Amino acid sequence: MSKRLGLFLVIAIALVPFAIPSQFLVNLVMLTAFAALLGQSWNIAGGFGGMTSFGHATFFGLGAYAAAILQTRFACNPWLALPIAMALGAAAGAILGGAAFRAGLRGSYFALVTLAVSEALRILANSLDITKGGLGILIPLNPGWRNFQFLDRRAMYGVVVVLLAASVAIAAWLRRSRFGARLIAVRENEDAAAALGIDVVRTKVTALALSGAIAAPAGVVYAQSYLYIDPSIAFGVERSVEMLLVAMVGGAGTVWGPVLGAIVLNTIDDTARTFIATPGFAPMLYGVLLLGIVAWLPHGVAGLLPDKSNGGTRA
């Protein structure tokens, strides 16, 4: 399959909901694109940069709460929440990365620190007045494109597709750019990269900031779609694990891996729920899948594809 044809196919599939007006189809594609967007955020840090994070919900949750608080407390237009969330996500990534990498944390220690940070934020959101504690924040229903609330779900889907396309473009840029080459060099061997004159801390901090800037707007989209956010939805471990799974299953460190991973996981989820509706059954399969991926498919589903052009920078 040539690269151009593949890209054309992906774009065609992404545009299907605009041609066929089916709410079921829109929901399915929307959830997949949304998972892919979050997975791509994880992938940029965890796949391209090798920074395994167990707490990426941090960025998602900050974006979601930014949208909710700006609207309900400061009467701010929710569209403005998008750039503000991006800046907030980037800042959070830079601060977290700056502190962790300066202290020399990597591998498991970094994973656990990210988990602890998201847990600390969950507890904060659960007890602060500005986040309305455990009750969560309800955003008043007020449909209209000015308010970033749409009656037709295809409009929100369009926003997700634009964000996803941007995140995939960033991943593609990482594969070609000098910065991406530095990041991958750091992932493969920090000492060797440092010996070549690469500023290791700076490279990793930049990548984590980039990753945060992608996940936070996804939080805004979540808040605007469901008009509700609470501490567990925003900062829960489940969100962090899902982001990691999507990237790992699809192929960490590949450009299209998170998109593949989101399709695979959503298909499994839908199929499993159709046959066995017991809560916990579908997520249990995710865990089994992660074990299988670690054991037999370290390059994820993307590693199965014959097209090697996708795999240049596998983690």
Next chain:
Amino acid sequence: MPPLDIVLAAIVNGVLTGGVYALVALGLTLIYGVLHIVNFAHGSLLMLAMFGCWLFSAQLGIDPYVALPGMTLIAFAAGWSLYAGIIGRVSRGDDRGILLATLGLAVVLDNLALVLFTGDTRTIDTPYSFDVVEFGPMLIPVPKLVSFAVALVLAALLWAFMTRTDHGRAIRAVAREPDGARLVGIDPPRIFALSYGIGIACLGAAACLLLPSFYVSPQVGNTFVLVAFTVVVLGGMGSFPGAVVGGLLVGVTESLGGLFLGESLGPIGIPLVFVAVLLLRPSGLFKAAR
């Protein structure tokens, strides 16, 4: 500032809870020290052991303290099989693979518990659940006193096992020098499975000590995994005395956090201590002593 005797009571309460934390963390630090596995499934395995203990008590009417030796053995066997069957095979030596494998295991176990036991919160009734003893001005819950004493005795037994028996010496030899251990006739894969089994056995005992005064639900593992890692990091990864002192410190941190910051903000003490230790003193209070 609350009155001094309330603060004192909170500290005592924290120390008592910390005893069980120390036992949980001993398992984690043993697994890390010997296998260099960051066992992210530790909290989920504790949760499962607590459900096991709950089954014994609620379904068969067996008191948790009576079930303790049996649960410890079951947990040991489960840990051994888990290592031999899954973890040892799935993780091929690299740090990230092992971390992700234990995460995958945690996801499977948490959701398995959800499928088997639903998301409800379970507690058990024992005749002594609400018994207290007077200690000066303080009222100390009996289950906490028992759990503290038994946890420390078990920790001492584990220490004796590690230092006085051939198996314990073999574990320490493999932890320090796997190749050298092989040369003197020790079989490292067997020692790995043994160590993982002992690490999980600690959880079987801890579950029985926790349940009379604590609840269990499929989400409980998430709470304990961070507690256990905080203890281990505070005490120094791989350090036995560190795990015990760390357990007590984390217990007190949690208890004082609840007292001074309130019920909803109080738990923030644990993740904050964890992050602070890793950023400021990553080797912990004690360096790994073997």
